[in-house]
Amino acid sequence: MRKIKLDKSCRLSNDFFHNVIKIYGQLAGRIKKAMETLFDMPKGYNCWPNVKSFNLVLNLLVSAKVFEVVHEVYLQAPMLGIEIDVCSLNILIKGLCENGDLEAAFNVLDEFPKQRCEPNVRTFSTLMHGLCEKGKVEAAFGLLERMEKEGIDADTITFNILISGLRKQGKVVEGLELLERMKFKGCEPNAGSYQEILYGLLDAEKYVEGKEFMVRMIGEGVDPSFVSYKKLIHGICKERLLRDLDWVLKQMARQGFVPKMGMWVEMVQSVVSVSYSFNHVSVSKIVNCENI
Template sequence: MSFCRLLRRAFSTTTKSIRAISADLDGEQNLKRLVKKFKESSELYRFRTKTPIYEETVRRLANAKRFRAIEELLEDQKKYPDFSDEGFAVRLVSLYGKAGMFDNAQKTFDEMPERNCARTVLSFNALLGACVKSKKFDMVEKIFGEVPEKLSIEPDLVSYNTMVKAFCEMGSFDSAVLMIQEMEKKGVKPDVITFNTILDCLYGNKRFSDAEKIWGQMVEKNIVPNIRSYNAKLLGLALEKRTKEGAQLVEELRNIGVKPDVFSFNALIKGFVNEGDLDEAKRWYGEIEKSSCSPDKWTFETLVPFVCEKGDVEYAFELCKNIFQRNRLVGVALLQAVVDGLVKASRIEEAREVVKLGNTNSYRNYNLKLPSDE
């Protein structure tokens, strides 16, 4: 057998083994064993190149609030030569940030020179992002102001967009807007992400007129709005109870070739729910079904309680069946309310079907009950 064929076979075998390891980690329910298996698997170089596996494992541990386990897992990674590579170190900083463990992210950033690992704007952005994700807002401006000067780093577009995000999350909208001017002074051109971040916050906080001014700035700077920009405006219109204007906007988007997504439809559904218009809320749910989109958890959690409130138990039943067909995770109370409404309307068979679907599906046991069973 030729050397090339042997190499290809070895590569294929390793790829299969990594897939098997990933599947084993995904299926491991004991989190202590999960960490042990992860550390053992990390001895394989190819495993250490698989960022998604790291992200999913840390996400699971963070959701379970196993922060010591996250520290054990990520600190173990520093023994490998990979830690001398900035990309690998950035991954550790970012993962600590996603887990809300900023002190560990800062410590990792500070340790990089000890391993002859260069700190460029890439790792600076990871540290800044970790600070924002950890909601250490009191430190964001300090890091942005001091670290670049100390390390002779020039903040780039990602740096400024992270600061815009931080100001928006702090509710300092005016500071976020002023950051656009600061960027331009430094020769950094804001992009659609910069504006979308501000638009999301202004429209979402009922500052519609301020958001429209920012929209005007975006157009003046020849930055083309994308679907996220329009979705922010749709939500703003919904919160202003101007959802019919939002519906007209969606039709205009279709005419200019901008494809609405599930967030577009959800904004309209939310708006019509807020305005008490059941027919329009149902119509726009139907538009999701007609499109290439799929209703998500948020769709159902907005629409189902409203449908129940309006007494349309037949439609609520159909929505429940769709929830299970699509394996959507929703709150137990939402489904139980549908069961109770069906029983009250003497639709016992439909109620039993929802209970059965809730308690025998393949992804979650909701432990639903008929009222008479309680």
């Protein structure tokens, strides 16, 4: 890079510098060097950066949680000849939401018309995620209504964020209803959609419904996670629903999962406990019959 800077006849493209910035920021973890390269491009290398490289630096700063620098870099866009786009504003919103400053994030939403930009599905999904993290699920659904009014179609990520928000509030039934609404809207659920519902059922200790939903998932070609099986086995043992244990173990084996030692201990203890209770009742009945 030093040699390139000294050789004034050397002309390099934006793509070259984009890759250099990516190497510095993502591979080497040298965020400061990536930022310096961006600002050094016009004078040092006689190449003006494009918005793609600018957004890469913004995203690197947000990923590194250097939130105090993000806005400073954003304000330098005119000096670099950068015209802000939707992606730039979305990255700002993402950084503010991750920093817990929702008010400032919504202020950026107001900046879209001023920058001749229109918010997209990613804009709203990011804000919804920030609201759900704060427990403001109703406000997140308000944004969904706003999206629909503005003709912006919610995608799978949007619905998954809302389903997850409902799960954290213990609203499993509402989550199931949203899953059906999602399908009605023509948005295909993914593994994450089903998994959030399943976790919600198991967290609410609805183990019978959880097992039935797991059967539904598998029937629709979605494999439950190892954690799902662990939670379900715990519930089966706790509620002594041992008739379902064989099915769960066979399904785990089909997916290549092997229960851990703690899970085996819990299962054996539960089976032994039920067996002891059964035998104890049988002996009592025999004794009572002999007394008669």
